Amino acid sequence: MSTSSSRKALNIGNINPHLLKAQYAVRGELAQRSEVYRQQLATGGDELSFDTVISANIGNPQQLDQQPITFFRQVLSILEYPALLEKEGLFPEDVRERARVLLKEVGSVGAYSQSQGCLGIRRSVAEFIEARDGYPADPRDIFLTAGASSGVNTILNTICSHPATGVLIPIPQYPLYTATLALTNATPVPYFLDEATAWSTDAEQIRSEISKAKAAGTDLKCLVVINPGNPTGATLTESGIEAVIALAAEERLVIMADEVYQTNVYSGEFHSFKKVLRNMQKASPGVYDEVELVSFHSVSKGMVGECGHRGGYFELVGFDPEVQAQIYKLVSIFLCPPVIGQCLVGLMVNPPAPGSPSYELYQKEYNSIFEGLKLRSRALYDAFLRMEGVKCQDPLGAMYLFPTITIPTAAVEKAQEEGRRPDEFYCLRLLEATGICVIPGSGFGQREGEWHFRTTFLAPGVDWVGRLEKFHEGFMNEYR
Amino acid sequence: MSTSSSRKALNIGNINPHLLKAQYAVRGELAQRSEVYRQQLATGGDELSFDTVISANIGNPQQLDQQPITFFRQVLSILEYPALLEKEGLFPEDVRERARVLLKEVGSVGAYSQSQGCLGIRRSVAEFIEARDGYPADPRDIFLTAGASSGVNTILNTICSHPATGVLIPIPQYPLYTATLALTNATPVPYFLDEATAWSTDAEQIRSEISKAKAAGTDLKCLVVINPGNPTGATLTESGIEAVIALAAEERLVIMADEVYQTNVYSGEFHSFKKVLRNMQKASPGVYDEVELVSFHSVSKGMVGECGHRGGYFELVGFDPEVQAQIYKLVSIFLCPPVIGQCLVGLMVNPPAPGSPSYELYQKEYNSIFEGLKLRSRALYDAFLRMEGVKCQDPLGAMYLFPTITIPTAAVEKAQEEGRRPDEFYCLRLLEATGICVIPGSGFGQREGEWHFRTTFLAPGVDWVGRLEKFHEGFMNEYR
Numbered sequence: 001m002s003t004s005s006s007r008k009a010l011n012i013g014n015i016n017p018h019l020l021k022a023q024y025a026v027r028g029e030l031a032q033r034s035e036v037y038r039q040q041l042a043t044g045g046d047e048l049s050f051d052t053v054i055s056a057n058i059g060n061p062q063q064l065d066q067q068p069i070t071f072f073r074q075v076l077s078i079l080e081y082p083a084l085l086e087k088e089g090l091f092p093e094d095v096r097e098r099a100r101v102l103l104k105e106v107g108s109v110g111a112y113s114q115s116q117g118c119l120g121i122r123r124s125v126a127e128f129i130e131a132r133d134g135y136p137a138d139p140r141d142i143f144l145t146a147g148a149s150s151g152v153n154t155i156l157n158t159i160c161s162h163p164a165t166g167v168l169i170p171i172p173q174y175p176l177y178t179a180t181l182a183l184t185n186a187t188p189v190p191y192f193l194d195e196a197t198a199w200s201t202d203a204e205q206i207r208s209e210i211s212k213a214k215a216a217g218t219d220l221k222c223l224v225v226i227n228p229g230n231p232t233g234a235t236l237t238e239s240g241i242e243a244v245i246a247l248a249a250e251e252r253l254v255i256m257a258d259e260v261y262q263t264n265v266y267s268g269e270f271h272s273f274k275k276v277l278r279n280m281q282k283a284s285p286g287v288y289d290e291v292e293l294v295s296f297h298s299v300s301k302g303m304v305g306e307c308g309h310r311g312g313y314f315e316l317v318g319f320d321p322e323v324q325a326q327i328y329k330l331v332s333i334f335l336c337p338p339v340i341g342q343c344l345v346g347l348m349v350n351p352p353a354p355g356s357p358s359y360e361l362y363q364k365e366y367n368s369i370f371e372g373l374k375l376r377s378r379a380l381y382d383a384f385l386r387m388e389g390v391k392c393q394d395p396l397g398a399m400y401l402f403p404t405i406t407i408p409t410a411a412v413e414k415a416q417e418e419g420r421r422p423d424e425f426y427c428l429r430l431l432e433a434t435g436i437c438v439i440p441g442s443g444f445g446q447r448e449g450e451w452h453f454r455t456t457f458l459a460p461g462v463d464w465v466g467r468l469e470k471f472h473e474g475f476m477n478e479y480r
Numbered sequence: 481m482s483t484s485s486s487r488k489a490l491n492i493g494n495i496n497p498h499l500l501k502a503q504y505a506v507r508g509e510l511a512q513r514s515e516v517y518r519q520q521l522a523t524g525g526d527e528l529s530f531d532t533v534i535s536a537n538i539g540n541p542q543q544l545d546q547q548p549i550t551f552f553r554q555v556l557s558i559l560e561y562p563a564l565l566e567k568e569g570l571f572p573e574d575v576r577e578r579a580r581v582l583l584k585e586v587g588s589v590g591a592y593s594q595s596q597g598c599l600g601i602r603r604s605v606a607e608f609i610e611a612r613d614g615y616p617a618d619p620r621d622i623f624l625t626a627g628a629s630s631g632v633n634t635i636l637n638t639i640c641s642h643p644a645t646g647v648l649i650p651i652p653q654y655p656l657y658t659a660t661l662a663l664t665n666a667t668p669v670p671y672f673l674d675e676a677t678a679w680s681t682d683a684e685q686i687r688s689e690i691s692k693a694k695a696a697g698t699d700l701k702c703l704v705v706i707n708p709g710n711p712t713g714a715t716l717t718e719s720g721i722e723a724v725i726a727l728a729a730e731e732r733l734v735i736m737a738d739e740v741y742q743t744n745v746y747s748g749e750f751h752s753f754k755k756v757l758r759n760m761q762k763a764s765p766g767v768y769d770e771v772e773l774v775s776f777h778s779v780s781k782g783m784v785g786e787c788g789h790r791g792g793y794f795e796l797v798g799f800d801p802e803v804q805a806q807i808y809k810l811v812s813i814f815l816c817p818p819v820i821g822q823c824l825v826g827l828m829v830n831p832p833a834p835g836s837p838s839y840e841l842y843q844k845e846y847n848s849i850f851e852g853l854k855l856r857s858r859a860l861y862d863a864f865l866r867m868e869g870v871k872c873q874d875p876l877g878a879m880y881l882f883p884t885i886t887i888p889t890a891a892v893e894k895a896q897e898e899g900r901r902p903d904e905f906y907c908l909r910l911l912e913a914t915g916i917c918v919i920p921g922s923g924f925g926q927r928e929g930e931w932h933f934r935t936t937f938l939a940p941g942v943d944w945v946g947r948l949e950k951f952h953e954g955f956m957n958e959y960r
Contacts, residue, residue, distance in 0.1 A: 007770050009701060009732040012802040016641045016664075019806055027595050027812035035594060062588040077561035080820075081553045090567070110786040111542040114515065115507055146626060146790070149814050157663070161496045179813045183637070184496075221489060252489040290487050306590040308819035310626070310790075322492040326499055332507035333659045334629050338818040339788035340560075 022182035024175050025443025030427055031057050034437035041435075050435035054464045056455040057437040059230075059399040061305030065372070065460035069304065069365050071358040072347045075099045079109045079343055092357035102343050109339045115332035117144025117313070118339070121346040125313050128349035133275035141316045143327070144345055146337040147307070148260045148298040149176055151314040155256060155294050158327050159222050160186035166218035168206060168253070172402060172444035172452070174230040189213045189220065190445060195404070198393050199232035201225065203243035210251060222254040223247075228261040228270065228397030231444050231454035233377075235268050235397040241276040245291060254292040260312070261398040263302035266374045268396060274317055293317040299344045301399065303369040311341030311348075376457040377401065383465045387472050399456050402441070407451050411479035423451040429475060434467040502662035504655050505923025510907055511537050514917035530915035534944045536935040537917040539710075539879040541785030545852070545940035549784065549845050551838040552827045555579045559589045559823055572837035582823050589819045595812035597624025597793070598819070601826040605793050608829030613755035617795060623807070624825055626790040626817040628740045628778040629656055635736060635774050635794065638807055639701050640666035646698035648686060648733070652882060652924035652932070654710040669693045669700065670925060675884070678873050679712035681705065683723035690731060702734040703727075708741040708750065708877030711924050711934035713857075715748050715877040721756040725771060734772040740792070741878040743782035746854045748876060754797055773797040779824045781879065783849040791821030791828075856937040857881065863945045867952045879936050882921070887931050891959035903931040909955060914947040 012020070038053045055063060062068060074091050078084045078099035085096055105120030106113060116122065122139035129137035145151035156177075159165065165186040169177050170193050181188045191209045193199045206223070213220055225244060227236045236244075248255045257273035274295055281288045298312035316324055351366075352358040377395035384392040389406030407415075407422040415425035423440035431437050441452030492500070518533045535543060542548060554571050558564045558579035565576055585600030586593060596602065602619035609617035625631035636657075639645065645666040649657050650673050661668045671689045673679045686703070693700055705724060707716045716724075728735045737753035754775055761768045779791035796804060831846075832838040857875035864872040869886030887895075887902040895905030903920035911917050921932030 008798075008800040008803070009734050009770075009772055010639060010803050011800050012806070014641060014701075015638050015803055015806060019638060019810055022809065022813065024809060024813045027815070028809075058592065060592045062591040068588065068590050073561045077557040077564060080560055081557035084557060087570070090570075106788070108542040108548065108788065110548050110788045112538065112540045112780075112787040146818065147815065153814065158495050158499060159490060161494060176813060183810075183813075221494075254489050290489075292489055300592075307592040308586070308588065308590045308816070310816075310818040318488075320488040320491050323488070323490050323495055326492070326495060329502065329504060329508075330499055330663075333502065333504045333656060333663075334633065335507070335627065336788070336790075338626065338790040338821060340820050341818060 018183050018185045022179045023443070024179045025439050026058055026175060028443070030431055030437055030439065031055075033428075034431060034435070037431075037435060048435070049433060050467070052435055054434075054436040054459045056459055056464075057439050059301060059456050059458065060307050061399075061458050062307065064458045066305045066369055066458065067365070068306065069362060071095060071352050071362050072304070072306070072344060074358075075102065075347055076340060076343065079103060079106075079340065094352055094356040094358050098347070102346060106339055106343065109343065111339070113336045113339050113342060115336050116328060117142070117337060117342050118346075121342050122313075124346045124350045125315075129274065129315060133272055133278065135275065135278040137274075137315060141319075141324075143314050143316070143331060144337050144342045145312045145314060146310040146341060147300055148258065148296040148312045148314075150310070150337070151294075151296050151312055152176055152256070152258070153180055154327060154330055155314065156180045156184055156186070158323065158330060159254060160184040162219070163187065164217060164219045166213050166220040166222075168209065168220065168223040170201065170224065170226060170229070172231050172441065172446055172454075173224070174226060174258070175443055177224055178445075187213075187218050189218060192447060193229070193232060193234065195393065198396060199229055199234035199402075201234075201236060201240055201244060203247045206244070206247060220251065220253060222256055224256045224258065225273070226258040227273075228264060230258070230261065230398050231400045231402040232393070233396050233398040233400055233402070234393075235265050235270065237268070238271045238276060241271055241273060242280060245273065245277055245280060245288065249288050249291050252290075254294065257293060257295045259295050260298040260301045262297065263370075264373065264399060265397045266377060266395060270397075274315065277317065289318075291318050299341065299348050302348075303366045304344070304348050305369070306344055309341045309344050310338050311344045312337075313345055373399065373457065376459075379462055380455070380457045380465055383469055387469060388476050390472070395457070399458060400454050401457060402444070402452050402454050405451050405453065408476065408479040411475070414479070423453060426451070426475065427453055430468070430471050433471050433474075434464075436464055436468055436471075498663050498665045502659040503923070504659045505919050506538055506655060508923070510911055510917055510919065511535075513908075514911060514915070517911075517915060528915070529913060530947070532915055532944075534914075534916045534939045536939055536944075537919050539781060539936050539938065540787055541879075541938050542787065544938045546785045546849055546938065547845070548786065549842060551575060551832050551842050552784070552786070552824060554838075555582065555827055556820060556823065559583060559586075559820065574832055574836040574838050578827070582826060586819055586823065589823065591819070593816045593819050593822060595816050596808060597622070597817060597822050598826075601822050602793075604826045604830045605795075609754065609795060613752055613758065615755065615758040617754075621796045621799075621804075623794050623796070623811060624817050624822045625792040625794060626821060627780055627787070628738065628776040628792045628794075630790070630817070631774075631776050631792055631794040632656055632736070632738070633660055634807060634810055636660045636664055636666070638803065638810060639734060640664040642699070643667065644697060644699045646693050646700040646702075648689065648700065648703040650681065650704065650706060650709070652711050652921065652926055652934075653704070654706060654738070655923055657704055658925075667693075667698050669698060672927065673709070673712060673714065675873065678876060679709055679714035679882075681714070681716060681720055681724060683727045686724070686727060700731065700733060702736055704736045704738065705753070706738040707753075708745060710738070710741065710878050711880045711882040712873070713876050713878040713880055713882070714873075715745050715750065717748070718751045718756060721751055721753060722760060725753065725757055725760060725768065729768050729771050732770075734774065737773060737775045739775050740778040740781045742777065744853065744879060745877045746857060746875060750877075754795065757797065769798075771798050779821065779828050782828075783846045784824070784828050785849070786824055789821045789824050790818050791824045792817075793825055853879065853937065856939075859942055860935070860937045860945055863949055867949060868956050870952070875937070879938055880934050881937060882924070882932050882934050885931050885933065888956065888959040891955070894959070903933060906931070906955065907933055910948070910951050913951050913954075914944075916944055916948055916951075
């Protein structure tokens, strides 16, 4: 504790204890150190043994190789400066037309929208969901958000009513969930994904955690599923989703389906929870009518990759109208999500149609990003297979690989000396030696005695993969 | 309670009780009803007795008359679509140059920035503060935010550690404060502003509330000041600020200075809390060194008026570094504020310099918005003076007037019959009769037995002021 603490009204001893408890490794010590290196390199930085920092710690496509989709950005540039509409020939006609429609809907992108998001854009989202799932969606059930994180925060703040409120969380998980549960002072109830079967979700495993949690007095309210998985990349099958929904119905759990990677599927097919739920409701009338589902989506991932624009939405399915009104009140306190981000959601769900002037370029850009991600995921996966003591599941979806690493006893001891977890020690060494920033598995959760790290496969080229392999070899030689 | 409640896992009886308690009138029943009217009018709406809805409930300049500043939007359009840089002659040279600088700093506006906001933009903010106050500012103490609301939420979530944590709130106040305190389950400690002296802040009044709160076992941690005031428009004098700072130092209270209306000053001068604090520290070495201050600013208000872009910042002054690290962790969980909004903060604090190609237009637009606000505030004020039983303070700052209204006994009784507060009844009648949406004083807090409403003076023209006067006359005649 710093000596200054006691002189201040606010100090580490008296601030919100739930904040102290929250952990968020994705932007923690390693990420901060990588930023320091980046600045050092920008101002000379001769003392470092690498010449670039590779931020593989976070799914931030446009910080790395990924270029924005031209159609989206052309429309946004007009929304920012509508006088560009008067310049004939500057943009394709469908860009101008789309900008006109969006401007009519939002007025100015500098004005607050409705708290739930602009109605016209929510209508587009509803049409997208309907086209994707084959079942209708209602714009009144759609809330536009500042990225999916903000939506998750809204829902958990609604659900969590007391410290014993339990939320089932996959392990490994994206740490937004445990961090937000720490802040809301509720109880995360972990269930393990099965690494041996491509990180699948096993309803029986969840059922057994439910029994234990109930016995411990936890008031279980909600089940989080991340599909495709973060950090695992796993993609759930239709029957896997059915099993989860059946369990939620039986146990009266709200399902939070984090579906932000729904277009990042490199093998198999994405099935939305909404579609599978509606199928089940149709097949067994009355049995699943009361299921409560929230589905999250975002402009940050997929081939859009517009993290910085903070756009997203969630759809409420089967919620009590009184609860929905409280969710509306909560979002209204913070006025509205960024309007440019809302417009980008509108563009993502309604891209150029076949035959329109921008269609061909859009398809080309979209496919090239998709193929690039797929290729890089394979290249990284192949490298892991070559590395001593490293195991990795096939890359199926999302933007990440989450390999298991074997850490030699000497390294584990060395880590303990430094007061660090072994995987943290490994990742720190990797960063210091190569400038590659990845996140230790302990930031996401892993089984006792296992060690992993999460890396994105967004960084361009293969040079950095070579650096990673070389580091690993040296590390194993040093501590073997 | 709806009959469906019991069938749902989540219902009004078991969600977060702090959310149930939170109130936010600015976007409450009246605002929602006005949206319904707006949609009715858009699709025919013959049954209504007015032909436009006037949203005077919220400071949303670009929904009404205010045009965006050209320079800002030209730069933003390039940031969205950098290929526009290649079009010679499309934009003035200083617009292009500024876009190049910002692109260099953020990379792509579609990439996540650092959680605290882009460093280059935080440097610009620090330079702005230094030029404004005559004292240095450190970019490391500046956090860019998604509007001031998000910053207030961050700080209150850090400060509030248990239900007895007390935060002093001016009454009337902007209801973000009480709503957020309800959500964090802490104790708002109201202190009254003095309507008779232009809604001034009286340190002695605060002192007396402090004594009462302490006697009641409240653990006072923080004092909120809104300057210029919302909803009052009051602007604090330098000596008024000194008195507040001295009190905070004596009582070891963190000062939250909501200074989002710092350029909306129509009479007198704006003094920042930071400048006054540094003056006091200089004049009395050692006495005020430990004062902790957070100052909030935003792109939503002033002559910028870019609410929809959700941009803002706060500066921490005198905070314990360990607490500051926790604040960093909290914002990092939600990744980063919208990057386009960050860029707009950078533009707001560093507008075109004299002599640059865009300077003249910028000045013209800025001054015309300022003069328009000033004129409309006087016109509305004059109308209030003409109205029976209405009293109003001189418009000094911000975007609002907060007149006192006398509500006849018959109307009070009628309101009680409907289960409404008298001011709510008045505002609802006004909306139904005229389409003008204002917010009852009870949404902001007022002394027992007094009634007010808050109206912005953003709506163009004077026609709606006439509608308001006519309604008031009819209301008084009906219930006198």
